[in-house]
Amino acid sequence: MMQELHRLKETPSQTAGPYVHIGLTPNYCDIRGVYDDDLGTTMVNDQTLGERITVRGRIFDGADTLVRDAIAEIWQPDSAGLYNSPSEMRGTADPNFTGWGRCPTNAENGYFQFETIKPGKVPFKDGRPMAPHITLWIVARGINIGLHTRIYFSDEAEANAIDPLLLRIEHRQRVETMVAQKDGSIYTLDIHLQGPKETVFLDI
Amino acid sequence: MSANSNKQPETGGFFARDRAWHAPALTPEYKTSILRSPQRALLSLDGTISEITGPVFGHSMIGELDNDLIHNYARPGESAIGERIIVHGRVLDERGQPVRGALLEFWQANAGGRYRHKKETYLAAIDPNFGGCGRAITDDDGRYAFRTVKPGPYPWPNGVNDWRPAHIHFSVFGHGFAQRLITQMYFEGDPMIWKCPIVNTIPDRKAIEQLIAPLDWGQTIPMDARAYKFDIVLRGRRSTLFENRLEGN
Secondary structure, eight states: OOOOOOOOOOOOOOOOOTTHHHHHOTTTTTOOSSSSSOTTSOOOOTTOOSOEEEEEEOEEOTTSOBOOSOEEEEEOOOTTSOOSSTTOOSOOOOTTOOOEEEEEOOTTTOOEEEEEEOOOOOBOTTSOBOOSEEEEEEEOTTOSSOEEEEEEEGGGHHHHHTOTTGGGOSSGGGGGGGEEEEETTEEEOOEESSSTTOOOOEEO | OOTTOOOOOOOOOBOOOOTTTSOOSOOTTSTTHHHHSOOSOOEEOOOOHHHHOOOOOOGGGOOTTTTBTTTTTSOTTOOOOSOEEEEEEEEEETTSOBOTTOEEEEEOOOTTSOOSSTTOOOOSOOOTTOOOEEEEEOOTTSEEEEEEEOOOOEEESSSTTEEEOSEEEEEEEOSSGGGOEEEEEEETTOGGGGGOTTGGGSOOHHHHHTTEEOBOTTTOBTTTBEEEEOOEEEOOBOOOTTSOOTTOO
């Protein structure tokens, strides 16, 4: 016999189901008066530092059909590359920027959309800079465990080329599945859950 | 983090997720998963500061009735119809340590098994006093509690005659975005749990049992409400001892 580790097992994930809006964005599905606002709707205010951008995208299933009942959440650092989190030990993030947003994919056009700021660079574990990116998490009916990926930016080609995570992608043509295309101040990244254009999802 | 805590925030990476404990992405008996499941291998790597950090939600955002689904949508002086229950428990991590300041959001059908949602087509009646959502933030011991009515089971279009067992959906934020979790809680003794294609996406019976809340007779309030206890475990994280410090450079 030996000592025991006394580790617990993580609670298993289950699908968010078709009625996820009731719990996460009740005002969006016309349950009004319980919460003032849906959480994560507003990421910036007048004082938030940094370049204002719109980040949006759609989610397609394996038949190239729009997924209109998903919820997307994003998490990102401020314009100086600091996270508004107690575990951020490198400095204090912009108090006018939470860094977290939540948006359902639109029931008609399928878009999730965030009004946010361009994130600064943060370091990889070994100190190398990672290219500016936003963490994206997707849940929906039919998805048994939330899908993690990242949104990188098409106007950061130089930084993307040496990004430690993007460099880990073996099939190089798949790198672009994580790079949002810039059009003015709007960055668009479509997510493909499966098929030839399947997004690179992360076990991280 | 609660204001009165003197513990330092943790910065270690999270334990690798045991993917075999969770449902795989493709579970054909749950038909919607067929076209919504990634087929390529996930890109696996140790968490970076982008996943080790996560948003903070303060206790101040929680309204007085946010953890009372019997009353938070009800007209003044009225209440939702159904079996009154209290659901309570702790949010822990894989090391057994309490996760304080965790935001929990829950949603459920009413006592007849009907959701308040425009895509819902089940013929069971809407309860005018029941919205179906609530939320709570854990205290320094990782504890949470809310009051609600026991949700009803309901049929859903998958197989010809598939029914969901009574369940409550939970969304959980820990301290790092890597801990983000959505799951469902079931009720002790419900024979329908084992017939459900969504429950059975989870391969390991022991893992399914982790989602079944026992009746908690001790916490039951006499002449008022029965209690169910549901503990939630999030990914644990390493001590940063001997690791390269995040502040690096």
